[in-house]
Amino acid sequence: MSKSISVHGLIKDAGGASRIVNKRRESYASASSVPDPKDHIRELADALHPAKMTFKVTDIREASPTSRTFRFESGDGHIPVFQCGQYVNIRLKIGQSVLSRPYSISSAPYEARGENPFFEITVRRNVPYLVPDYLFENVHVGDVLEGSLPFGNFYWEPMRDSKEIVALAGGSGITPFMSMAKEVAHGKMQGCKLTILYGSVKANDIVLKDELDAISAECPDVKVVHVLSDEPDWEGEKGFISKDIIAKYSGEDTTYMFCGPRAMFQFVEKALKELNVPGRRFRHDVVNNPGDISKMPGYPAGTEEKTFKITVVRGIHEDVIDAAARETVAVAIERAGIAIDTHCHNGECGMCRSHLLSGDVYVPESNDGRRMMDKEMGWIHPCSSWPLSDLKIKIPIM
Template sequence: MSIRVKGFLKDVGGASRVTKMRREMIQSASAAPQPGDPIRALADALHPGKQEFTVTKITPASPTSRTFRLEPVNGHIPPFQAGQYINFYLTIGQSTLTRAYSLSSAPYEALGDKPFVEITIRRNVSYFVPDYFFDQVKEGDVLTAAMPFGQFYYEPLRDAKNVVALAGGSGITPFVSMAKEIAAGCLDCDLTILYGSVKSDDIVCGEQLAAAERACIERNAGLIAAGRKSGGQVRVIHIMSDDPDWTGEKGFVTRELIEKYSGAAGGEKSDTTYMFCGPLAMFRAVSRSMEEMGITPRRFRHDVMAQPGNVKQIPGFPEDQIGKTYQLTVVRGIQKDVIPARADEPVAVALERAAIAIDTHCRGGECGFCRSQLLAGDIFVSPLGDGRRREDKEMGWFHACSAYPVSDLTVKIPII
């Protein structure tokens, strides 16, 4: 059909007219180049990628852990949220190793005139890298790192204002960041930390946590005295599993203890978000408690966990593979390299041992930065934190940090 409207019936010059209009629009435009893109500039400021940090202070955070203060060489740190992590690119021998650490400093400390971030590392919790930090890194050294990453942070749009943190060992660090941010009045939630250690000597960042508790009490007393609404509060409950001299809570972070401390300040039961960061064994126990308590996934958040160094802890790992070594053909562009790969180490580790760069971040299978393509052979993918997309699973793409060779392999990885 045709439109039976008089005005249009005779108008057959529309195409020419709009072309003339467009030509005139372009001809009358400025000839001065405008190369600025403020939106990309802001995106780059928020995600600057690799940058250099100077180690300006190393302080003990417990007899077995240290806090490393890092100041940006270029003076700029992208804003982050308490609980997020920084990823280091460490040159050790011939290899560049990537390792992620939760930031233990508060987001507000990364802003302002003298911005810094801190990480707190406990020795001997995983192979290789902690030793490097303890033995090699000195004040004045310059390290390469990128930040911020991760989704483990308090999200007011989603989470209850009452937060119970369940921490074990060095898993306390994201909560140290949160506690400091609350104490500074920059984060509005009530944080109860149930912190499990073996003995009191093992408590990491104990002083910083106590200082945050005190600061909240003082600030809130001041606010109430001034007739204003009190802000967020922090309280820390230490739980020792093997310390005869400890007078506080003892044992593990059990359901009984979680329930005991889950109430809001008044003690009554309230809507609570639980946040977990700690070792795998503790995660399993805590997950069971959550299930028994009827806590839905919406109210139980956990940090990314690196794949366990001992593959026997990975459900379904084919134990007959332990100790075997396969041939790994690595394709980058048109280049192929053949390297050995142990069946009980992730593909990413084989690449690192062979000094082939792979950009891992979370090392728990979740984040997908080390997404790679399986061209031939078979792999075992750890079910812990499997963050692969559905189509990737069907097409044989995998995350190198959490996939283990069970035959000779050919894989394609990004050129770095």
């Protein structure tokens, strides 16, 4: 009995498949030769999972002499669910450029629920960059901004991570741990104990110091240890977040989470190796792109001062833009006022995945988040690719 059913099923399947093939052939034969500028599948996906949200600025306050916290309420009715450690990508039109930059959410998930839901980002302006400068100078309470939904893989996961957490932070890398500290203090992280080792140069550089210290004073499950590298009169920990300091504040079974500058990541990673911390106990946020690409291993000497032409293909449109060798392909595209879908801006998420049709790029190993097959088939992440020649690149239509 079962055999006859399976044979009958196979014949039915074969008949169905051949009808579909014939139908497709007819569709191809009768289709227009003019390309359809619309991507219908993408339109449907966008309707089901919107790629962007709008948010209204409701408060701006100082988080340090060089940092500000921006509070937002949703412009779309609700704030999507997020986890401590995730980020939103703020998108801004500055002059002719369309720029976007990721910022970790510094408020807690529980604050995005309840009667007056909000979320916050904390932005540091210690070097001249277009996006922080613009946020500080031009964004005011009442303004409405646009950005991505919360995104990112850097969060505590109860099935995988220990409840004893040591956070290793540097500079504005404190923001995901601010979110986590608030969540732990409100009993929302299943009995976790959080110790934050926060490295800064001087006391004035500490971002969100008052809020961190207030939580640390009130909640026995959150401890904040400031480690200062250039403050001779500091009475707390001094120097860098070394192997000895990490060991001093670690428990028997600790999960380490890192967010901070690229140089600090390398230092901390080495210290954890020396402490024989297994890889499964070390979680880190996206490693920032290198500041000076010409110093990276394997970068061809003398290329960094050149300028190249990039032909950017979007559907049936083609634009030719200039690109400095020192900037990523994504930054060159944004600077030219062409919108490109980005989230992490450091090579990890794959959101900007594009097809390199011709030319060469340099991709640092530390920021190469491509799958092996993508590398072989000529796909790149423009946010972590630097031009080495004139390029032709096909980017997704937004």
